[in-house]
Amino acid sequence: MGEALLSISNLNKRFDTAGGHIQALQNINLHVQEGEFITVIGPSGCGKSTLLRIVAGLDSNYSGSVTLEGAEIRGPGIDKGFIFQEHRLFPWLTVEKNIASDLPLSNKEVRRKVDELIELVKLKGFEKSYPRELSGGMAQRVAIARALLRNPKILLLDEPFGALDAFTRAHMQSVLLDIWRTNRTTMIFVTHDIDEAVFLGNRVVILEPRPGKISRIVPVDLPYPRKKTTTSFQELRLRVLNYFEKVDELELMDGAGI
Amino acid sequence: MANRAIAARSTGRPGKAATLGLGLLLPGSVIILWQMLGHYGIISEMLFPTPYTIADSFITLASSGDLWINLRISVARALSGFLLGGGLGLFFGILVGLFRRSEKLLDPSLQMIRMIPSLAVVPLFILWFGIGEESKVLLIAKGAFFPLYINTFMGIRGVDNKLFEVSRVLGFSRVKQILRLVLPAAVPYIMLGVRLSLGLSWLGLVVAELIASTSGIGYMMSDARQFADTPVVFVGIIIFALAGLLSDTIVRLIERRLLRWERGMTS
Numbered sequence: 259m260g261e262a263l264l265s266i267s268n269l270n271k272r273f274d275t276a277g278g279h280i281q282a283l284q285n286i287n288l289h290v291q292e293g294e295f296i297t298v299i300g301p302s303g304c305g306k307s308t309l310l311r312i313v314a315g316l317d318s319n320y321s322g323s324v325t326l327e328g329a330e331i332r333g334p335g336i337d338k339g340f341i342f343q344e345h346r347l348f349p350w351l352t353v354e355k356n357i358a359s360d361l362p363l364s365n366k367e368v369r370r371k372v373d374e375l376i377e378l379v380k381l382k383g384f385e386k387s388y389p390r391e392l393s394g395g396m397a398q399r400v401a402i403a404r405a406l407l408r409n410p411k412i413l414l415l416d417e418p419f420g421a422l423d424a425f426t427r428a429h430m431q432s433v434l435l436d437i438w439r440t441n442r443t444t445m446i447f448v449t450h451d452i453d454e455a456v457f458l459g460n461r462v463v464i465l466e467p468r469p470g471k472i473s474r475i476v477p478v479d480l481p482y483p484r485k486k487t488t489t490s491f492q493e494l495r496l497r498v499l500n501y502f503e504k505v506d507e508l509e510l511m512d513g514a515g516i
Numbered sequence: 517m518a519n520r521a522i523a524a525r526s527t528g529r530p531g532k533a534a535t536l537g538l539g540l541l542l543p544g545s546v547i548i549l550w551q552m553l554g555h556y557g558i559i560s561e562m563l564f565p566t567p568y569t570i571a572d573s574f575i576t577l578a579s580s581g582d583l584w585i586n587l588r589i590s591v592a593r594a595l596s597g598f599l600l601g602g603g604l605g606l607f608f609g610i611l612v613g614l615f616r617r618s619e620k621l622l623d624p625s626l627q628m629i630r631m632i633p634s635l636a637v638v639p640l641f642i643l644w645f646g647i648g649e650e651s652k653v654l655l656i657a658k659g660a661f662f663p664l665y666i667n668t669f670m671g672i673r674g675v676d677n678k679l680f681e682v683s684r685v686l687g688f689s690r691v692k693q694i695l696r697l698v699l700p701a702a703v704p705y706i707m708l709g710v711r712l713s714l715g716l717s718w719l720g721l722v723v724a725e726l727i728a729s730t731s732g733i734g735y736m737m738s739d740a741r742q743f744a745d746t747p748v749v750f751v752g753i754i755i756f757a758l759a760g761l762l763s764d765t766i767v768r769l770i771e772r773r774l775l776r777w778e779r780g781m782t783s
Contacts, residue, residue, distance in 0.1 A: 316681060336687040346682045350700045350777045360692045388777040408686065 261328065262289035263444055264313065264412055269322035271308055271470075281469035282308045286322070288463065288472065290412070290446065295438055297459030298448045299498070305470025306448045310414050313446065314340045326411060339405030339413040339443075343420050345397035347389040347404075354385040357403045368407075375403040378437060395419075395426040399433065406437070412444045419454070431457060435482060452502075456495050457484055464501050474501050565747040570754070573747035582736070587755065590721060590732040593649065594759075597656025598717040605661040605713065606706065609668025613702070614694065623669075630662050634720060638727055647728040656720035663712035671705025672698055704778065707771040714767060718760045 271283040282305040290296055298306045311317040312324060315334040324331045326338065334340070347356045354363060354372055361368045376382055379399040389397055398418055405413060415434075419427045431454060438445055449455050455462045459478055466473040476498055480490055547567050553559045554566035561569070577583040608626065612619045634655060641651035675698050683697045725734020733752050740748035 314685060316684070334681075334684045334687070336685075338685070340685040342678070342682075344678070346678055348679065348682075348697070348700070350703070350775075359686055360688050360696050390777065390779075404686070 263292040263294075263327060264288075264290040264446075265323070265325045265328075266309075266313070267323045269309075269312065269320060269324060271305065271312065271317075271320040283312075283320070284469035284471040286470075286472060288475075290444060292444055293442045294444055295458060295460045296446045296463060297455040297461070298446060298463045298465060299450060299452060299455040300465030300470070301467055301502075302450065303470075304465040304467035306450075306465050307416055308470070309465075310340075310416050310446065310448050313412075314338050314414050316340075336408035337411045339408060339410030341398070341401055341405060341413070341415040341418040343417045345389065345394070345401045347397055347400055349389050352386050352388055353381060353392070353400050356389065356400055357407055359404060361407070371407055372403075375406055378406075378440065379403045379433065393426070394422050395430055398422070398430065402434070402437065406441065406443065410443065412446065415445065415447045417448055417450065420449070420451075427454070432483070434458070439482065452495055452498050453486060456491065456498060457486060462498055464498065476501075562744070562746060565750060570747045570750045573745075574751045574754075577736075577748065577751060583751070583755075586731060586733050586736045587759075590725065590734065591759070593652050593724070593732065594656060594717045594721040597653045597720060598660045598714055600653060601657030601660030601717070602664045602710065602713045604657070605664030605709070606668055608661075609665045609706075609709070610672065610699075612665075613669045613672030614698070626665065629658075634659055635723065638723070642728055647730070652721070652724035652729065655724045656717050659716035659720035660713040663716060664706070664709035667705045667709030667712070668702060671702030671709075674705065675701045703774055707767070707774065711764060711767050711771075714763050715760065718756060718763070722756060 266286055266288040269283055269286040270281070273280045273282050286309065288296075298309065300306050308317065312320055313326075313331065315331045315338060318331075318333065331338070348359070351359075354376065357372050357375060358368055363369055363372065376385060379402055381396060381399055381403070384392065384396065389400070392400065402413075402418075419430050422430060434445075434447075435458065437443070447455075447458055456478055462476040462478060463472055464474045464476065465471065476494070478494055480488075480494065484491055486492075550559075550564070551567050554561055554564060554569075565573075574583070608622065612622055612626075637658065638651075638655060641654055645651040645654070679697060679701065680693075683693050688696060721732075722734050725732040726738050729735040729738075733755050737749050737752035740746075740752070
């Protein structure tokens with residue numbers, strides 16, 4: 259293992275509110291290698307979205323160090339692609355123009371890459387559609403293509419399939435894995451779905467809440483494409499689930515102590 | 517999807533004609549009733565000339581050419597007032613919307629001017645500019661300025677914060693943030709402002725021409741009033757109604773084109 263692509267060291271994040279402060283993230287250490295697919299899982303309020311926003315440069319109010327290719331992260335930029343839970347497409351632009359956004363489609367190179375990406379996210383025939391005319395899954399695929407056009411060093415996904423129905427979600431997971439295996443883009447994928455986390459990730463990072471900290475990192479060495487019905491998959495899933503139950507027990511004991 | 521669009525269009529045609537017929541039912545009946553009441557002397561021909569008399573008066577005015585000369589003058593006034601006032605409203609709306617500092621500098625003064633009724637400044641404008649074109653165009657411009665100013669300002673301030681975050685993640689420059697995000701997002705508001713401004717331009721025109729003028733449709737009307745030529749007054753009212761309707765329709769067509777993305781797949 260060489261130098262990590264993304265290094266998070268001793269990261270602490272605090273929200274100051276009227277009623278005191280809340281420790282959102284406590285002493286987070288995570289090193290992501292190039293080409294890895296990291297999934298981050300935890301109950302709501304564990305700070306997983308906050309962690310992702312810090313890596314994206316959308317939140318710079320923290321202590322500790324977050325570096326991408328050795329350089330401290332300063333603000334958002336195209337080297338860190340970000341997929342939000344909602345598609346957040348520009349409603350007045352067609353699919354192809356949304357993917358290009360601020361880049362001119364009249365440029366041959368941009369045109370070629372946009373066409374390639376439309377092929378990759380399987381949206382051929384919808385180039386001229388407006389976001390309103392797309393289903394949730396299709397719109398999210400456009401958002402992924404829009405991020406990929408900028409050749410990000412890392413793609414950050416914040417519960418991107420959370421709002422989709424189960425079938426579309428399963429389809430999107432395999433589309434994303436296809437993209438990952440074709441482009442080898444490093445991914446950090448935040449979710450609250452254990453199946454999704456185990457199905458997608460090389461490593462599953464388990465966060466526990468109040469204060470948000472990493473309770474465990476579970477390596478998933480099942481070969482791709484994975485099948486959710488296999489025994490090995492189910493075993494791993496149960497292992498992850500077990501950690502959560504332990505967290506719950508600890509919380510209960512804490513509660514009893516007070 | 518294409519099939520559905522065709523189906524909607526083919527079923528839409530007769531529906532449209534039926535709607536139009538329904539819309540014409542009420543004004544049509546009123547006109548017929550009006551004609552009959554006038555014809556049998558139930559209402560005063562002097563105060564309520566019959567539709568036939570009005571049409572007759574319209575033909576006389578049109579064939580003498582008076583109507584067209586006055587109409588051209590009025591349209592030129594309304595349009596230049598609208599372009600001047602609306603253009604400035606758009607410009608200041610963008611300026612004040614984009615920069616908080618210019619909001620603090622300009623908005624209080626502009627809001628103060630907004631509160632002055634247009635009619636109250638007419639004497640001043642006449643003193644300054646006489647009853648020439650300048651005072652009329654400026655009066656119209658004052659009316660047209662504010663709807664565009666306020667709506668542009670609100671449109672720019674109303675841009676979704678979530679899309680702002682997207683523009684930061686996509687690395688938009690400040691200029692591109694304005695051109696590719698803020699202005700397109702404000703277009704629905706700006707178009708609403710255009711429609712309201714245009715309406716106020718016609719209103720301002722009537723005020724300006726009725727009060728102090730020697731030409732234009734409004735002058736034609738106030739002149740006819742002096743001679744108790746009621747049919748001409750009615751012709752003027754109808755002309756204003758038609759001109760207002762026409763300009764609003766044109767803006768709505770432009771709006772439909774610009775805001776294609778707002779309409780869904782069906783309806």
